[in-house]
Amino acid sequence: MQIDMSRFRAAFYVEAGEHLQLMEAALLQLESSPRDVELLNTIFRAAHSIKGASTTFGVDEVGRFTHVLENLLERLRDGALEANAPLVELLLSSVDVIDGLIANAKDGAPLPGNLEQVFSELHRVNGTPVADSLPMPTHGPVTESKAGGLFRVHLKPSPEFFRFGQEPLLLIRELSELGTIQKTAIDTKNLPSLSEIHPEECYLSWEIDIATDCAPQSLEDVFMFLDEGSSYRIEAIAASPASAPTMQPTPSAEHTTENGNSHGQRTTNEKESEPDVSKNASPIRSTAATTPTTKAVENETVRVDRQRLDELINQIGELVIGASMVEQELLSIPGGHGLESMAALGKIVRDLQEMSLGLRMVPIAATFQKMNRVIRDVAKKVGKQIQFITEGDDTELDKTVVDQISDPLVHMVRNAADHGIETPEQRVECGKSAEGVVKLRAYQQGGNVYLELKDDGRGLDRKRILEKAIERGILPADSTPSDAEICNLIFQPGFSTAKEVTDVSGRGVGMDVVRRNVEALQGSVSIKSIEGQGSTITVRLPLTLAILDGLLVRLSDEVFVIPLLSVIESICIPTDEIHKIVGVGDVITLRGEVVPLLKLHRLLNIQSRASSDGQRLLVIVEDQGRRMALCVDELLGQQQVVIKNLETNFRKVPGVAGATILGDGRVALILDTFGVSNLGQEDLASARQAVIASHSESVMSPN
Template sequence: MQLDEIQAIFFQECEEGLAVIETDLADLRDGAPSDETINTIFRAVHSIKGGAGAFGFDALQGFSHQLETVLDLLRTGELTPEPDLVALLFAAFDGLTDHVSCAQGGGGAPDDAALIARLTAAAGRAGAAHDVAEPEAAPEPVVVAEVVGDAFDLDALLADIGLGDPPATATAGGAIPWRVRFVPGRGAFDNGGDPLPLLRELDALGGQVVAIDRSGLPSLDSLSVDECYLGWTLSVPGEVARDDIAAIFDFVSDQAELEIVAEGDEAPLLIAEPVAEPVEEDLLAAVLAMVEPAPAPVAEPQPQPVVVVPVVAEEPVVIAAVVEDGANRPAGAAAAAAAAGGATIRVELEKLDRLVNLVGELVITQAMLAQRLSIHGVGAIDELSDLDHLTRELQDSAMSIRAQPVKSVFSRVPRIIRELEASTGKRVRLEVEGEMTEVDKTVVERIGEPLTHMIRNAVDHGLETPDERVAAGKPAEGVVRLAAEHRSGRIVISVSDDGRGIDRARVRAKAVERGIVAADANLSDEEIENLIFAPGFSTAATISNISGRGVGMDVVRRNVQALGGRIGISSKFGLGSTFTLTLPLTLAILDGMVVSVGGQTYVIPLAHVVESLRPRDGEVRGLGPGAGVLDVRGTYLPILPIGRLLNVADACVDPTNAVLVVVETDAGQSILMVDGIQDQRQVVVKSLEANYAPVAGLAGATVLGDGRVALILDVETLVQRHRSETPRALAA
């Protein structure tokens, strides 16, 4: 595995650790904290610190050390989770997030001197003995003693590592110590690696080296300074959690032998005797005796310890498994415990994309086979029905692998809220619902920016200041609610606030002032609300780092439409507003209505379809050449002839001889005029942009069961084009 691949895994684990820290800090703030909550935060910070040191991110390692010191005092009870300290921990979490981002992006370290001073002061109030004023010094490199002639003091070199007397069987507190056996791989020094900092980490936990494994030492003429030949056995106090010991070796466990067991459960030490004081003797003879291979002693059968076996893989796949502390647990029980713990595997996204693509091809091939067999009159055989069922199950399973909870996006919102509270002076309470709702990974990755804009608008434009809220009879603290749910095969994300709502008169006045609409335009309430999505529109009185430049909500709408979704607004002046994002669960497969226009076949995404109908004579009202409307239950809806919009020859031009499909878009309801409806089915989306070129009005293509290629209509774009062309056509 290359260094950059290992580093990428480190940053992925940093993201997971930061998510855990933020969740547990929220628990620390909102309820009675448990010891496990604080320990979980400490372990996550400790893991980030260890990885940062391994990769040479000194600024990240130093800041993590400051935060770790305060957390250590918190978990030992020397500090208590008072509101001021919890607020400091949130600020430190933000700083840690910035450090991780800088390390990942290669930028300079953030200015955190004031934050470090606050952490130092907090630790000082506890009378801590830790030195938190200075960042943890980078580990000194291992220096091999200079060889002058035959003078090579190996014992002095080993003593420099801090070896001590063997500890007692149990610590003063009565807990059974841990026995840790650590044998680095020969390539432990590759890519800047060094086992010595790991031993120092154990030393900081109270560990002591009790024996050294010298069996791997070669003869002097074969000795290489670039390889590691030694192993160590250490005794660590039983009060130290096993997870804390294992966390030290997170980034080397696949390149070394590691055993962590309670003393008394370990197998006999197949290594050198415990370290004793050096004996005065001929130095060269001592070295030669030490490097001479010794026969391994025959040991009595002993219970097998838990061993972390190194995994060598060609691809950067990391397997997270549950390892029990007990040494004598049966294999079946261990497997059941691992299953109960929800073992996971991290796989490259490219592999998942390829799997989904192959499943899509299988779906197409199955549909073509069913079409061919039905032509020959054998479409009802049981095997074909079973194949259809299995293909659909395989397709659903493949798509579920890519599904992720929106929690990964929602977890960023608390920090945004805290920053907005600090910059606006407003008090905000965030309510989150449905954060475990799952959606395709691509959708999750691309809704972050729209969601950030909406949260900023809700706080900056929606919520009033505390004084204004009290004067209006509201609580001083405003509420922003973020929710997600599955609805009709799509995911619906809503951002609500209990603020001032949309002042339609002010919105209209601003739109007229900026030339977005004419002063005499007759607009409905819905059309006025949708003006906030116009490019360049803003009602902010001053330009700030939050808003005022008019580049917010139009970006939100474009990004949502690019995902095949739509955004809606519901607002009551003085009571608040709700913005609703409706998005597809996946961008790879959709349910569609297959229609014909002239000699062409198209697919209308079923998420837009409301109903289909055939008008009777006299029901369609003409508004000029190529323009007409239909009265649908008291509402006149514009008719969009798909044949004219896409320049399809031989398309039907008479609405009374065509099929009219009522569709729902951000602009309201409209009608698509097609020649006929062929079928309704689930189709695999193929990108036009990736395989040909982007085409306005088309969202992609698919292959039907008979082998024909059908184009998927971009309903939003077609409706917008029709609305912009109709006034010009009527004027002409």
């Protein structure tokens, strides 16, 4: 039977990543509370899971490395070692090495450079010579005592055994590595007739006698990944004298079933040799089914493929549209039959949509936790004392947003720690406490999530930024920009004011990348800074990328959606209040402020119908602090729309952020205010060109 291991491997990589994250988090906590047994257990469990899984999936390097690591953890747990700072440091590097090894196995990334060093360091702490450093990964780490003997292993796989990607032969092979298999008996009494057999189900069970020097614990380790329905039992049939007294009979919930299938198939050979012992045999452990129950108390999760989830959410989006189409049709039927039940259905559908969108929401805690490590490493490297505080870890965001915000956030946090916070000496000199504080806060407000990174460091050096900007030619030498403008300069490409380039940051590819990534997520970033007192960077992100609150407007026969977030207000003004200014185009004055007017009909190439009532309907929108007035024919209302990407089947269109499907099944385009203002600029530029061209023509012509 062929198993597609690659599929399971992918799951292993994901899971290993999560275990590593867990380990890292626990290690960081361990620094402050080195005696916390629960933390040590968490770390140990994570390492153990990684070891077991990596061996199963043939990622042996990880298995071997983790094995050594586990030995060390074991001693920590037993209290033989103390979790002091260097040791935690070593363990953290070990986490990195495992991460690197997994990356290596996953997509051939180069092996982590410090592999050898960390490995031998682990051995040194363990007190084991490096020479015997390559133990069989399947060896359980637990018992060193000579607890061997002759064991009988009963293995009763569940019918779904194969579907979980398991294979009895592999288990038996793994067992055989632990000792000599003396006898394997197969029980075929559950095997149905050929006509009833289901090729994917497992009907067999086994009884394996094995002579081994290992402790029964090692035998059990072989079965640690059994699915819930399967059961196994190990009994000693001829324990070695040393280990016999240690066997404790453990009550087993699965006894009846196991006895049911294990009797009646003992071979004569065995009965002759050990008739008494088998009667007294002590079952050591219950089934695999009992282990997960302890976990079930914690947050139980189901792993679902991202694409399937997206498809589900998409389909529910369609359902919403479908339901509103039916509703509209019902409305047009005189008599109002069915409207009531339709309203009830509509409510269910909307609830369903809300729930489906919630499926993709994940708390930002995991990302924040990563920052913890970043701060710690930077602080160690540059010799600073930094206290890192997070707030609002439970704030939920769309998974896509969370995944993509991680890198920019690392940049920001690094910058804060490296540039923002001063060295302890400098801080004391300025009258601050030696320890700097970096605070990362997440909160939700309206349809947005805000991430706020605050440090109490030196703040932005206005003078240097201005000097640099002039030096780089970003600003003319005699310019006098406002304070906010100076602060925003750090988001310019290639702008870094770090006095020296450290290997942590300062290469000038920080903040502009942050801004670009945030904007790609339809968010924005701003900075506030008080010199000498620190900076606050605020990132605004949409809750989700899947839906959008939109203002529906009509332009001739077409419906367009303007993102409600950018809409300030809509007004109606008489046409004679629109002024033409050469080189700027049409403008209006809105409470004393001059606002450019963009004629959407013209920019979007739509036939405009001349309005005769002398009034113009304008929607005032704001994009990155700039206001503009968009000329529309009618406001249709406000609606949540499901965003459809135009690139999926087409390409990016200037001025258009995407499309959506309206209640009547029609497609409406979503306007991109930034793109529209660019279109306006281009239009102006070409108009100016035309003016210049016609002017020079008239000069050239003889009359």
